[in-house]
Amino acid sequence: MAEAAKTNWDAIVIGSGIGGMAAAAALSKAGQKVLLLEQYQTLGGLSHSFSIEGFSWDAGIHYLNCVAPEDRERRILDWLSDKPIEFASMGTIYDNLHIGDAAPLSLSRPYAAQARDLKDRFPDESEAIDAWIAALKEGREAVMKVTSTRAMPEFVGTALKWWHSHAVERWCKRTTQEVIDEITDNPELAAAFAAQWFDHGGRPSKASFAIHALITGSYLESGAWYPKGGGGAFADHILPTITKAGGEARADTKVETLLIEDDRVVGVRTAKGEVIGANTVISDIGARETVNTLLPADCGHQDWIDEIRALPHSVAHFSLFVGFEGDIQRAGATRSNHWIYPGGKVDVVWTDAPGAPPPGLFVSFASLKDPGHDPGPSQKYAGEIVAWVDWSVVERWADKEPGARGKDYKAFKARVEDVMFAQFEAYFPELAKLVVFRNLSTPLTTHSITGHHKGAFYGIDTTPERLMSEALQTRTPIPGLFLAGQDVLTPGIPGALWGGVLAAATVDPGLFRQLPG
Ligand SMILES: Cc1cc2nc3c(=O)[nH]c(=O)nc-3n(C[C@H](O)[C@H](O)[C@H](O)COP(=O)(O)OP(=O)(O)OC[C@H]3O[C@@H](n4cnc5c(N)ncnc54)[C@H](O)[C@@H]3O)c2cc1C
Numbered sequence: 001m002a003e004a005a006k007t008n009w010d011a012i013v014i015g016s017g018i019g020g021m022a023a024a025a026a027l028s029k030a031g032q033k034v035l036l037l038e039q040y041q042t043l044g045g046l047s048h049s050f051s052i053e054g055f056s057w058d059a060g061i062h063y064l065n066c067v068a069p070e071d072r073e074r075r076i077l078d079w080l081s082d083k084p085i086e087f088a089s090m091g092t093i094y095d096n097l098h099i100g101d102a103a104p105l106s107l108s109r110p111y112a113a114q115a116r117d118l119k120d121r122f123p124d125e126s127e128a129i130d131a132w133i134a135a136l137k138e139g140r141e142a143v144m145k146v147t148s149t150r151a152m153p154e155f156v157g158t159a160l161k162w163w164h165s166h167a168v169e170r171w172c173k174r175t176t177q178e179v180i181d182e183i184t185d186n187p188e189l190a191a192a193f194a195a196q197w198f199d200h201g202g203r204p205s206k207a208s209f210a211i212h213a214l215i216t217g218s219y220l221e222s223g224a225w226y227p228k229g230g231g232g233a234f235a236d237h238i239l240p241t242i243t244k245a246g247g248e249a250r251a252d253t254k255v256e257t258l259l260i261e262d263d264r265v266v267g268v269r270t271a272k273g274e275v276i277g278a279n280t281v282i283s284d285i286g287a288r289e290t291v292n293t294l295l296p297a298d299c300g301h302q303d304w305i306d307e308i309r310a311l312p313h314s315v316a317h318f319s320l321f322v323g324f325e326g327d328i329q330r331a332g333a334t335r336s337n338h339w340i341y342p343g344g345k346v347d348v349v350w351t352d353a354p355g356a357p358p359p360g361l362f363v364s365f366a367s368l369k370d371p372g373h374d375p376g377p378s379q380k381y382a383g384e385i386v387a388w389v390d391w392s393v394v395e396r397w398a399d400k401e402p403g404a405r406g407k408d409y410k411a412f413k414a415r416v417e418d419v420m421f422a423q424f425e426a427y428f429p430e431l432a433k434l435v436v437f438r439n440l441s442t443p444l445t446t447h448s449i450t451g452h453h454k455g456a457f458y459g460i461d462t463t464p465e466r467l468m469s470e471a472l473q474t475r476t477p478i479p480g481l482f483l484a485g486q487d488v489l490t491p492g493i494p495g496a497l498w499g500g501v502l503a504a505a506t507v508d509p510g511l512f513r514q515l516p517g
Pocket of ligand 1: 018060485496
């Protein structure tokens with residue numbers, strides 16, 4: 001470790017997702033010199049954008065909640081950025097549900113407007129709809145109480161959860177489906193309540209209702225937004241805060257292991273063999289990924305490691321990135337997203353790809369949401385078609401490197417792409433005619449680009465056990481090691497942002513006073 005000691009960073013942050021960038025920028029605001037290390041060639045984690053043949057897509061953003069001017073997360077983002085990121089509202093309608101044979105159901109914000117949408121479709125279910133809206137509000141309150149304990153000493157957190165135990169039992173420890181079943185026995189209404197579960201990746205039968213309420217309800221609170229310039233805006237605006245404070249953000253630098261001396265984390269060794277020392281190390285790569293890939297074998301704390309490993313992982317996905325040329329609005333594209341469940345059931349994951357068509361599909365036209373998008377003379381627009389799947393569909397190629405997965409993998413990908421595109425075409429026939437570019441990413445792509453276990457880009461599944469777990473605190477039992485990002489609080493950009501900010505404030509509690517209120 002003698003070499004490491006020479007490098008002298010105050011903090012190393014592993015992983016440049018929004019959680020890692022937020023942690024690094026917050027510590028930079030507190031005067032620390034921070035080194036941010038990212039294994040992939042582009043910084044930004046799942047918030048990064050990429051371009052091919054004049055089209056640009058986001059790896060992991062379709063819409064954002066909690067970034068209205070009055071939201072605290074927006075003020076925190078402004079504080080972390082060198083220049084504030086601009087966000088454009090998606091308007092009143094932000095999602096459309098296509099469930100079974102029913103006509104599309106457009107969902108608007110705020111709460112009263114969405115209650116109206118649902119009551120117009122289900123006029124006999126007024127009471128159930130009011131109960132659902134009330135449950136969303138109470139569930140949000142409950143989850144915020146629990147997640148706020150993530151950066152607190154354990155005894156304080158335990159006391160707070162005990163104090164709010166009624167709400168915790170009622171909303172956090174029951175699944176989305178259990179709450180829905182209590183409210184209605186109308187299967188079509190139940191499906192509409194649960195349809196947006198892929199916004200956090202926890203199936204209705206498994207997810208904590210409170211997390212579903214937090215994430216889907218946030219759009220009703222302050223709307224759906226999209227960053228001008230796409231997800232890459234996060235890295236463009238936040239990284240200068242780190243570098244201007246004397247820090248550095250390095251892409252293409254995989255951390256191979258944490259270095260531990262006298263039971264304390266004292267630095268990292270990269271895959272290229274560089275040994276780098278720091279007073280503090282924050283990991284944004286995911287809790288399971290941290291214990292599975294970064295900890296030396298004999299580091300102890302087995303109870304903590306076992307608790308994290310016992311928590312289930314979330315779903316994986318296929319993204320079909322498409323490029324259009326032409327007037328896509330005229331052909332049926334909208335700023336709002338589309339959730340497509342041809343079979344009418346929403347608690348579904350594609351387990352038999354590509355033999356059968358996907359039971360659920362999400363369609364988004366990012367270019368229409370981005371006020372910075374210039375379609376140019378050939379009217380270029382980007383869109384994404386996403387299907388959520390079980391990792392098992394690609395597992396047989398998992399031990400092979402990209403490029404070495406053989407002809408059968410290529411054929412599998414081609415079939416998945418065709419089946420997904422056919423489903424899209426069935427719902428958007430005019431738009432399908434304008435597609436000039438297609439590129440499929442698979443759970444193996446997610447795994448090789450982000451390192452997420454079994455392609456589970458949302459990290460640990462949003463079950464009640466995850467929400468109540470004491471193992472996901474920002475402060476780990478290993479001195480010098482902290483966790484940031486989506487596993488600490490909740491999946492999604494705002495949750496991962498909070499995970500980063502709270503990790504930084506655990507390292508330097510003075511930040512709690514600096515955080516914009
Ligand atoms: C298809 C899709 C759609 C989504 N849609 C939305 C949406 O509409 N709205 C929303 O709010 N959220 C959405 N999300 C979720 C959101 O993108 C994530 O919750 C969030 O970006 C996670 O941020 P993070 O900082 O926790 O982790 P990540 O962004 O996953 O960052 C972790 C980083 O760690 C790096 N890393 C891993 N191992 C190492 C190592 N050993 N050394 C160095 N670096 C390493 C990875 O390469 C990665 O860059 C979506 C995600 C996907 C995939």
